[in-house]
Amino acid sequence: MTAGLILDTLTIHLGNRPLVSLSARIAPGAVLTVMGPSGIGKSTILAAITGTLAPGFRCRGRIVLNGRDLAGLPPQDRHVGILFQDHLLFPHLSVGGNLSFGLPPGTPDRKAAIAQALAEIGMDGFAGRDPATLSGGQKARVALMRMLLSEPQALLLDEPFSGLDADLRGQMRDMVFERARARNLPVVLVTHDAEDARAAGGEVMSLG
Template sequence: MTEHQTLTLQEIRIALAGKTLVEVDARIAPGEVLTVMGPSGSGKSTLLALVAGFLAPVFHASGRVLLNGFDLTGLPAEQRGIGLLFQDPLLFPHLSVAGNLRFGLPRATRDRTARVEQALAQIGLTGFGDRDPSTLSGGQQSRVALMRLLLSAPRAVLLDEPFSNLDTHRRREMRQLVFDRLREAGLPSLLVTHDREDAEAAGGRVIEL
């Protein structure tokens, strides 16, 4: 079991051409979802890019990103241990459903086939392992993307409008699944959205840009 972590955004400020876009100072506890809301162009995705480690050099950023007190600010994205969930599932088209899940598993994982079968059962897709991801519904693809993320054992999670491409029913279903799983895993999570229902479902604090 991964040690539960706290994600701290310490006096973060992001500016473009001298104009401040985002200012955030927040601590996200294990299992908590902090929501950042704002219209398109307000800097929400820019904040995620900073935390994830791939902020474009055109932006000027100050402050620190800490995970359990360890400073991630200077680390490349692949060394930060942060998982991302986007509005598109971004499943690999050349891999089967099981192949996509296997990709998420750390290399040292034993019994990979059993882990994948267990993961499929957890998201209600038993028997779907050999399927081409393109044959799945949008909701099913989103569930596979979520489980691939969780199998990678991230230490914190960033959510970039992850429900916006789903219809109303699927959106409610996925919100509950995602937020329940993140709480169960004790993962500090940062959600950016323009949808107030997303923020309400996340159940945590809300910062408005």
Template structure:
């Protein structure tokens, strides 16, 4: 697969997913560079299933058709690690055996020059300068979420999937993290898909909203 350009689009081309003969969702949409498309719906409507299909780990129990295109390249049959898609979950999922800096270094491509300087600059950019040697367990929930976001960005994905990333934060932190996440995604020109139950998440994303029944 040819490497996608720095700014590319994410396309769900006539995607259809069913379970035991029952249609869960049908989607045909293009997400532009820097755009956040929000998918909403009740539990069981297929939101997480759509993320799994896009990311490459859909359970064989589901029947799927259609394609996922990234910068015009069909990535539907590629394994998850070769799709160029980053994921941000409800939990930060930082590696407990690595320091904060170690978690960020993990996100950097192997051939990145001067990783230490890149990590220090990344920490400063999220207001955590000097936190590199800290154990992730000593960080607050908001600080852990910022590290998870920066680790994702340092991995240079070509698109991003967001699975209710603010749902476990308190109200003040949700507002702060929404501002940080969506501004960073726009700056990076990353097409992004957000699934959420929260209408305030959707409003903050500022893009189109698709509601699954």
């Protein structure tokens, strides 16, 4: 089995028009940063990996995660986590409820797992809080931990730091990349910000 994420001659078409083409191998714990202006196709690459391409797009080539070809698999069976600029917490669930949503079925002590997850991100005692009462940085931390609790085998980052102020942006970069490395996750970051690329380290690929 080849560990990591392999994009083997991945080509995405919109109708008959080639939109983006790339090949890359992202080792466990490494980051590939894809840069380029808005509309160039960065987020479309992530949609191809997660299996959520919109109608009208076609994908060719192979996407292989830890030796498993993802072609034809529904999104929930790909074991790929993704973070967006918008944190997308469920407004009808508490912070603990949002984290519980990420836990795998059959987790023996969900309450303890949630408490441990909150402690890891410096938010002890927040389980009962309404997400609407959280700061932007707190929402980002909860979204990150909810995704990590689902035990993904790869992490995709769709400009998740761009909505944060400068201090929080640096803190969240450190938190995301440290936890990805600790879990040995291959990471694909799409951004137009050179500071994000520098913080990520690793290979940088420019589109357009």
